[in-house]
Amino acid sequence: MKKNFAIKTINTVKNGISSAAKNESASLLKFLKPADCCPTADFTALNKASISL
Amino acid sequence: MAAALTLYKEELARCKAHFDQIDLRxxxxxxxxxxxFSANVENIMPFIPRSEHEGLFRQILLQQLFTTFDLTCLSAGDLVDRKGDELTSIGAGPRIYCTYHLGSYRLLTSVLLRHGVDCVVLMGNNANRSQGDGICDHVESLRKERGMASGFRIVETGHPSAALTVLRELKAGKSIIVYVDGSPETAPEPGDESQFLTVNMGERQVMTRKGVAYLSHASGVPIIPVVSYRDENMTNVLQSLDPIYPVKHSDREQYCQTAMQQLYDAFWLYLSRYPGQWEGWNYIHSFLKPINAANRTARPVIMHPVFNAERYSLCELEQAPILFDRRSYQTYEITDDLRDLLLNIDTVESVKGLIGDEMYDELVDMEILC
Structure with missing residues (x-):
């Protein structure tokens, strides 16, 4: 089968990655909330609205 | 206090232990x-080898986790190590605190409120939507549990009357907290040029909003640069640096330029020491001043073409192969066959023969092959 070599620009916004890239990379932050990143862990102190040690 | 510090560090250690279990890839x-992120580090701090970027990236994500924790933990604000004249003895009178997304950057607000400073925090509209509630909950907890009585409000920078509101608050004796290293939503857009000026930052120049310096000059209120970082013992440090005083009847534009450069110079010293604690690495490309591409007079003749991995990175976006130009931040969609060729180029006898003259020349002109 003949190989296909092609390249095309997918973002033209000055200084920016495409909105698709932004959306995809934004999902990386989903685990930055302790409650989300460690759902089964004993993180009672972290999950409270505010704690005072 | 010692017991609280021990408990606090234990919580952070537990946070880290769980974070370490995540396979980020x-x-x-x-x-x-x-x-x-890696392209941003390379363009601004090229002296950090690429081999260290992944470790730095992990540090930043962990730092963000700690920052989230500090916002929910009132004791975090009690345990801050305050340094610098403006923070060891917090005086009366309005100030414009200019800080950065370094370390646990929300603690400044908490510390100032605890010391009776009426604060107005300037935030982007989106940042307010995502973080505003957490900050307001923190302030409410300070009021209930610590009897804190300081005034607090958030002003959204995107609001048309934001500048006037802030000016009124300064004249009423309140202090302002501003994050001068921006956020993704405050990056320059076409038509915004008059609101920005250019400052040096490492190996590159960045566009920065000048509104804060303008407010300082218009109100006569000094700017206090403050950096936040977590030291080797996991202690949060807030360090105030030399104040910047506006000179009455001086040229406002000149003051804006000087003040903003001073703010970035002050930041640079701490960023160089704690590069793994700056959230701004994730979006600083939106503020970078573009560099002019060097004009190449003639296409070079390459005997053994190789993939230019110094300049380009191969990635995947929505499961399609893409090529990312680390210098210009341009993204290109490529076919699977081209990706396979770039990955295995050393096994191909004649690249030109395989892809044809036209495509070969294009790849050489773009410096994808070198």
């Missing part, structure tokens, strides 16, 4: 986000 969007 398996997270959707990891490669794109990391590649953008």
């Amino acid at each position: 398996q997270e959707r969007g990891y490669l794109m986000k990391f590649t953008t």
Whole structure:
């Protein structure tokens, strides 16, 4: 089968990655909330609205 | 206090232990986000080898986790080590506190409120939507549990009357907290040029909003640069630096330029020491001043073409192969066959023969092959 070599620009916004890239990379932050990143862990102190040690 | 410090550090250690279990490479969007981060570090701090970028990226994500924790933990504000004249003895009278997304950057607000300073925090509209509630909950907890009585409000920078509101608050004796290193939503857009000026930052120049310096000059209120960082013992440090005083009847534009450069120079010293604690690495490309591409007079003749991995990174976006230009931040969609060729180019006898003259010349002109 003949190989296909092609390249095309997918973002033209000055200084920016495409909105698709932004959306995809934004999902990386989903685990930055302790409650989300460690759902089964004993993180009672972290999950409270505010704690005072 | 010693017991609280021990408990606090234990919580952080537990946070880290759970974070360490996450395989970041398996997270959707990891490669794109990391590649953008890595290009930003390389363009501004080229002296940090690329081999250290992944470790730095992990540090930043962990730092963000700690920052989230500090916002929910009132004791975090009690345990801050305050340094510098403006923070060891917090005086009366309005100030414009200019800080950065370094370390646990929300603690400044908490510390100032605890010391009776009426604060107005300037935030982007989106940042307010995502973080505003957490900050307001923190302030409410301070009021209930610590009897804190300081005034607090958030002003959204996107609001048309934001500047006037802030000016009124300064004249009423309140202090302002501003994050001068921006946020993704405050990056320059076409038509915004008059609101920005250019400052040096490492190996590159960045566009920065000048509104804060303008407010300082218009109100006569000094700017206090403050950096936040977590030291080797996991202690949060807030360090105030030399104040910047506006000179009455001086040229406002000149003051804006000088003050903003001073703010970035002050920041640079701490960023160089704690590069793994700056959230701004994830979006600083939106503020970078573009560099002019060097004009190449003639296409070079390459005997043994190789993939230019110094300049380009191969990534995946929505499961399609893409090529990312680390210098210009341009993204290109490429076919699977071209990706395979770039990955295995050393096994191909004649690249030109395989892809044809036209495509070969294009790849050489773009410096994808070198």
